[in-house]
Amino acid sequence: MRKLLVIIRREYLGRLRTKGFVISSLLGPIIMIGFTVVPGLLISMRTGGATKIAVVDLTGKMYEGVRESILTPRKDEDGERKNPPTQMEAAPDREAQMSQVSKALGAHYEVEQVTAGGRSVDEIKNELNARVRKGELGVYIVLPEKILEEGRAEYYGRNVSDPITTSQLRHSLNRAVIEQRLREANIDQNRVRELSKEIVLETTKVSEGGLERDSGGGFGLAMFVGLFIYMAILMYGQLILSSVVEEKTTRVSEVLFSSVKPFHLMLGKLAGVALVAITQYLIWAVAFGAFALYGVSMLASRGMDVPLPRLPLSFAVYALLFFVVGFLMYATIYLIVAAMVTTEKEAGQMALPVIFLSVISIYLAFPVIRNPNSSFAFWISIAPFFSPITMLVRIVTETPPFWQIALSLGIGLASVVFFVWVASRIYRVGMLMYGKSASLPEVVRWLRQS
Amino acid sequence: MSENGVTLALDRVSKRFDEFVAVDELSLEVRAGRIFGLIGPNGAGKTTTIRMIVNILVPDSGRIELFGEQMSGRLQDRIGYLPEERGLYKKMRVGDQLRYFGELKGLSSREAETRLDRWLERLKLSEWKNHKTDELSKGMQQKIQFIATVMHEPDLLILDEVFSGLDPVNAELMKDVLLELKAERRTIIFSTHMMSQAEELCDDICLINRSHKVLEGSLREVKSSFGRRAVALRAEGGDGALKDARLVAGVKSYGDYVEVELAEGADAQELLHRLVEGGARITRFEQVEPSLHDIFLQKVGEGA
Numbered sequence: 001m002r003k004l005l006v007i008i009r010r011e012y013l014g015r016l017r018t019k020g021f022v023i024s025s026l027l028g029p030i031i032m033i034g035f036t037v038v039p040g041l042l043i044s045m046r047t048g049g050a051t052k053i054a055v056v057d058l059t060g061k062m063y064e065g066v067r068e069s070i071l072t073p074r075k076d077e078d079g080e081r082k083n084p085p086t087q088m089e090a091a092p093d094r095e096a097q098m099s100q101v102s103k104a105l106g107a108h109y110e111v112e113q114v115t116a117g118g119r120s121v122d123e124i125k126n127e128l129n130a131r132v133r134k135g136e137l138g139v140y141i142v143l144p145e146k147i148l149e150e151g152r153a154e155y156y157g158r159n160v161s162d163p164i165t166t167s168q169l170r171h172s173l174n175r176a177v178i179e180q181r182l183r184e185a186n187i188d189q190n191r192v193r194e195l196s197k198e199i200v201l202e203t204t205k206v207s208e209g210g211l212e213r214d215s216g217g218g219f220g221l222a223m224f225v226g227l228f229i230y231m232a233i234l235m236y237g238q239l240i241l242s243s244v245v246e247e248k249t250t251r252v253s254e255v256l257f258s259s260v261k262p263f264h265l266m267l268g269k270l271a272g273v274a275l276v277a278i279t280q281y282l283i284w285a286v287a288f289g290a291f292a293l294y295g296v297s298m299l300a301s302r303g304m305d306v307p308l309p310r311l312p313l314s315f316a317v318y319a320l321l322f323f324v325v326g327f328l329m330y331a332t333i334y335l336i337v338a339a340m341v342t343t344e345k346e347a348g349q350m351a352l353p354v355i356f357l358s359v360i361s362i363y364l365a366f367p368v369i370r371n372p373n374s375s376f377a378f379w380i381s382i383a384p385f386f387s388p389i390t391m392l393v394r395i396v397t398e399t400p401p402f403w404q405i406a407l408s409l410g411i412g413l414a415s416v417v418f419f420v421w422v423a424s425r426i427y428r429v430g431m432l433m434y435g436k437s438a439s440l441p442e443v444v445r446w447l448r449q450s
Numbered sequence: 451m452s453e454n455g456v457t458l459a460l461d462r463v464s465k466r467f468d469e470f471v472a473v474d475e476l477s478l479e480v481r482a483g484r485i486f487g488l489i490g491p492n493g494a495g496k497t498t499t500i501r502m503i504v505n506i507l508v509p510d511s512g513r514i515e516l517f518g519e520q521m522s523g524r525l526q527d528r529i530g531y532l533p534e535e536r537g538l539y540k541k542m543r544v545g546d547q548l549r550y551f552g553e554l555k556g557l558s559s560r561e562a563e564t565r566l567d568r569w570l571e572r573l574k575l576s577e578w579k580n581h582k583t584d585e586l587s588k589g590m591q592q593k594i595q596f597i598a599t600v601m602h603e604p605d606l607l608i609l610d611e612v613f614s615g616l617d618p619v620n621a622e623l624m625k626d627v628l629l630e631l632k633a634e635r636r637t638i639i640f641s642t643h644m645m646s647q648a649e650e651l652c653d654d655i656c657l658i659n660r661s662h663k664v665l666e667g668s669l670r671e672v673k674s675s676f677g678r679r680a681v682a683l684r685a686e687g688g689d690g691a692l693k694d695a696r697l698v699a700g701v702k703s704y705g706d707y708v709e710v711e712l713a714e715g716a717d718a719q720e721l722l723h724r725l726v727e728g729g730a731r732i733t734r735f736e737q738v739e740p741s742l743h744d745i746f747l748q749k750v751g752e753g754a
Binding site for chain 2: 002003006007010014246247250251252253254255256257258259260261428
């Protein structure tokens with residue numbers, strides 16, 4: 001037992017001190033921020049000051065409404081979205097989201113009116129085109145006389161592929177035109193808005209513990225855990241592999257086997273690398289948490305709604321437990337393959353069973369979510385390799401009795417121990433006997449003999 | 451150390467890999483405080499035998515007793531094993547590496563630290579303690595591996611080709627250390643196919659060939675029982691005596707001397723007497739013991 005701890009400590013501390021670990025710990029959050037924030041920032045970044053917009057109002061009555069509409073935030077968006085949007089709701093209009101982003105991040109406009117003053121439309125356009133070319137003007141809009149009937153306006157600018165400005169202007173014009181139409185038809189706009197308010201579907205989960213509000217984020221999070229297991233395995237499985245193979249190629253294994261049981265050696269490696277993975281994830285979680293808090297509060301202070309899934313604490317605990325068990329389970333595949341090969345190159349195809357099994361468990365989650373208490377769901381949620389994702393899906397949909405969760409975890413851990421035993425067996429017999437890579441039939445034979 | 455002076459006893463131990471019999475019904479005894487040479491050609495079954503002794507492999511049949519107990523994982527801590535194929539972590543610092551191996555043999559971290567310092571000092575490697583192993587020369591790595599084998603003060607040391615890769619100075623240093631360990635009544639099993647080394651160091655030997663024991667006993671007994679009696683002779687004249695078939699079985703010329711193989715039942719004194727009678731001027735007359743090398747060649751050759 002003491003020797004097992006010695007092995008775990010070497011695997012753990014040895015890896016923590018490597019440059020690779022330090023770099024990936026630092027790089028992880030940076031990449032995460034890079035992928036989530038930077039694109040948004042770049043798109044909505046306003047290089048230079050406010051965009052100058054000239055409005056050529058040929059109707060003679062629209063300018064004030066349009067100006068107001070461009071300069072003020074959209075009233076119909078604010079105030080009605082009291083409930084945070086969730087995955088279960090229809091995806092919010094992308095353009096609306098985008099204008100929200102740009103508003104939150106400080107996009108702004110200056111509006112000026114261009115009066116005809118006796119000139120023809122073409123003359124005005126020529127003059128404005130010149131100003132756009134000189135950069136004095138960002139955009140100009142022509143509101144034709146029949147805009148209320150035909151619903152068409154013209155947009156001129158140097159850059160017509162900027163999605164934020166065009167979509168925002170389209171929305172603003174749209175609103176101004178609708179308001180004008182309503183006004184001319186003598187209909188009260190506030191009344192219209194009140195009557196066309198959308199409904200919100202509130203989902204509530206009926207579980208043994210009572211009623212819980214569930215926004216549906218639970219299922220997403222179960223998938224998220226699955227994804228995390230998968231990512232962790234792809235990152236750290238390689239570490240397990242190289243750690244075992246290194247001892248084979250350097251021949252340290254023979255010295256080790258004269259001191260410790262192969263089972264302890266393999267278990268120590270698995271536990272050591274798992275601790276490294278957990279440490280790294282914790283570092284990332286703290287970094288991400290800090291970033292999320294900062295980011296959410298920053299966006300919230302600019303008037304943006306940020307949807308946060310609300311989940312019971314018990315689910316977080318289960319998610320953590322199944323993450324750990326799932327990681328260990330999939331990692332044993334690497335352990336077994338590492339025991340079979342003599343060089344890392346030969347292990348090239350080894351990610352295949354890992355990918356295969358994890359993809360299957362994600363597909364299995366769908367029948368489970370529709371029928372979480374069927375016997376199919378029961379068996380699949382205690383089966384090794386499938387249980388981490390499918391049991392989590394059952395927990396968030398219709399939480400099964402506690403004994404089933406405990407059974408699933410128990411079987412998971414037992415299979416980890418079993419596979420470690422298998423790996424240590426293959427390692428010892430295979431390497432010492434032949435010093436070559438093992439084929440599958442050979443492995444089966446070795447497992448049977450002592 | 452067990453009471454009857456036997457450190458290790460193998461009783462009809464066999465190990466087969468699929469169809470191949472690596473060790474067949476091998477029995478041997480290793481006595482405490484002696485250096486025991488396990489010799490044999492490549493593929494004879496030496497390494498398999500050693501792996502069974504250190505409990506890496508389990509025999510298919512037969513019994514291994516160490517310190518008077520049935521072999522088990524618990525006894526591993528009292529053995530120090532230096533495998534023929536050396537193994538060190540390349541990227542680990544020398545000090546960390548030795549501490550790790552020491553701890554795996556049951557030493558506390560602090561105890562391992564003091565002992566490895568002492569040994570590094572002894573083998574003149576102290577300045578390398580914080581270097582990574584792959585920065586060291588082959589010979590230095592060899593000595594590091596040796597420290598890993600002995601630092602937990604095992605009662606039984608198993609050294610497979612301990613001198614390979616060492617320059618003469620270091621080989622001498624290592625020999626001194628081995629003799630010191632022997633003086634501390636530690637038992638050493640010494641496996642090699644370099645017969646001159648075995649001859650120099652071993653008290654007892656066991657020769658195995660093709661998974662069988664061919665020869666066993668103290669070096670002295672083995673040599674004297676090995677009845678190839680010869681005389682190294684440098685003389686002028688007296689050729690008549692050498693032609694007497696009752697005395698001489700054969701003569702081999704080695705430059706400035708000849709090796710005379712005595713005939714069955716002949717006495718060396720008789721030959722000397724006859725030579726002197728024949729008027730030979732003798733500058734060298736020496737009874738030659740068979741070297742381990744010769745014994746090895748003859749025994750292994752017989753089997754072939």
